[in-house]
Amino acid sequence: MTNTLNGTVALVTGASSGIGAATARALAARGASVALVARRKDRLDELAADIRADGGTALAIEADITDPAQARSAVEQAVASLGRLDTLVNNAGVMLLGPIEDAPVEEWDRMVAINVQGLLYTTHAALPHLLAAASAGPRDSADVVNVSSVAGRVARSGWGVYNLTKHGVGAFSESLRQEVAGRHVRVTLIEPGAVATELASHIRPEIRAAAQRAFSDLELLTAEDVAETIAFAVTRPARVVINEILLRPDTAA
Template sequence: MENNITNKVIVITGASSGLGEETAKYLAKKGAMVVLGARREDRLEKIVSEITSEGGKAVYKATDVTVKSQVQALIDLALSTYNRIDVVINNAGIMPIAPISEVRTDEWDQMIDINIKGVLYGIAAALPIFQEQQSGHFINLGSVAGIKVFSPGGTVYSGTKYAVRAITDGLRHEIGGNIRATTIEPGAVDSELKFSTNHEESSKGVKEFYQIAIPAASVARAIAFAIEQPADVDINEIVMRPTQQEF
C-alpha cells in the first residue's frame, strides 16, 4: 500500500545538512523522488550518492536561495527530470543572534535575503506549476521564534520567522483549492543553525540553549506527516519543541 509519499517529487532547499539532509533521506526512504538544492555542491553530491546507493531517487543542483534565477533553475531541474513537482520545502535559513544594539545590518540583510526572500523565491518559482497542475504543497520552515520573540538577541531573526508564518498563512488564503501550505515551526533542533552566530556572548548562550536540542529526524517526521495526508487535508501549522524547552 502506498504511503502518499511514494513517487511524489519533492524539492528541498538548504538540503546539504541538518533538517534538509535528514528530510531528504527520510522522504527518499518512503519512496519520494527528491530534488536537493544548497550552496555546498560537494555535500549535495554525497547525500544524493547515499540516497541512490540505497535504491532511492535523487538529483541535486547547487543553489543559493538569495538568487532568484538559481531557485528557478532548481525548480526547472525538478520539472525536467520528473515532469511534475508535488512538494516544495523552503528550508534554507540562518540564525545569527546578536543584540539589536550591535546594529549588525549586514547580518540583518542576510537573514532577510535567506529566511524571507528565499522562501518567496521558492513560492514564485513553483506556484505557476502548481496552478497548472491544480495541485501542490508548500512547506515553509518557520520557528517557535516566529511565535514568540527569541530574546535577547533574536529580534531580527524572530522578525524573519514571523514573516514566514504570515506569508504561509496568506498563501493558503489566496491560493486555496488543491494547493496546500504548511508552516513547520521547530524549537531547538540539532543542526548547523546554532553555528550561525558570530557574536561571542550570544553564541555561547545559543550553544548552551541547544544542549536540549532534539534530532533533525524529528522534524523530518513532522514534515512527512504533513505530506502524507490525503489531498483534501491541509496541515496548516506544526509547532514542535524539545520537552525541556520552556519558551
C-alpha cells in the same frame, strides 16, 4: 514502509545538511523523487548518492536561492529532469543572533535574504508547477512546507531580526494558504524549537556561548524529528490539510 509519495517529486532547499538533508531522505524513503537544492554541491552529491544507493531518485542542484534567477533555475531544472513538482520544502535558513544595538547589519541582510527572500523566490517559481500537479497528479494535492521556528511565535531579546524573518514566514504562509486553498495546494508551517543542527555554528562566538547556555538543560530535537513531522504532513490524504505544527524539546519554554 508504505511508499505513500510514489509518482511525486519534491524539492527541498537547504538540503546539504540538518533538517533539509533529513527531510530529503524521509521523502525519498516514502517514494518521492527528490531535488536537492543548496550551495554546497559536494554535500548534495553525497546525499544524492546515498538516496540512490537506498533505491531512491535524487537530483543535486547547486543554487543560491537568494538570487531570483538561480531560484527559478533550480525549480526549472527539477521539473525538466524529474517531470513535475508536487512538494516544495522551503527549509534554507540562517540564525544570526545578537543585540540590535551595534549589530553588524550585514548579518541582518543575510537573514532577510535567505530566510525571507529565498523562500519567496523559490515559492514564486514553484507555484505554477504545484498548481498543475494538484489538478492532475497521483495524490490530488500538492504541498508547500515552510520551515519557520518557535522564534516565529515568541520574540526574545537578542533575537530581533531572526524573529522578524520567522514572523514574516508565518504571515506569508497564512496569506498563501488562503490564496491557493481552493486549488488543492496545501500550505504547512513547521515551527521547531531548538534542534541539534549546525545552525547555531553561524552565530558569532560570543553570542553563541550565551545561546548554548540557554538550552543546556534540554535534550534537543534532532533533524530527523523535524523531517518525520514534515513527512507526516505531506503524506496525509488530500482531504486533510495541516496548516501549522509547533514542536519543541520537552520542558522548552
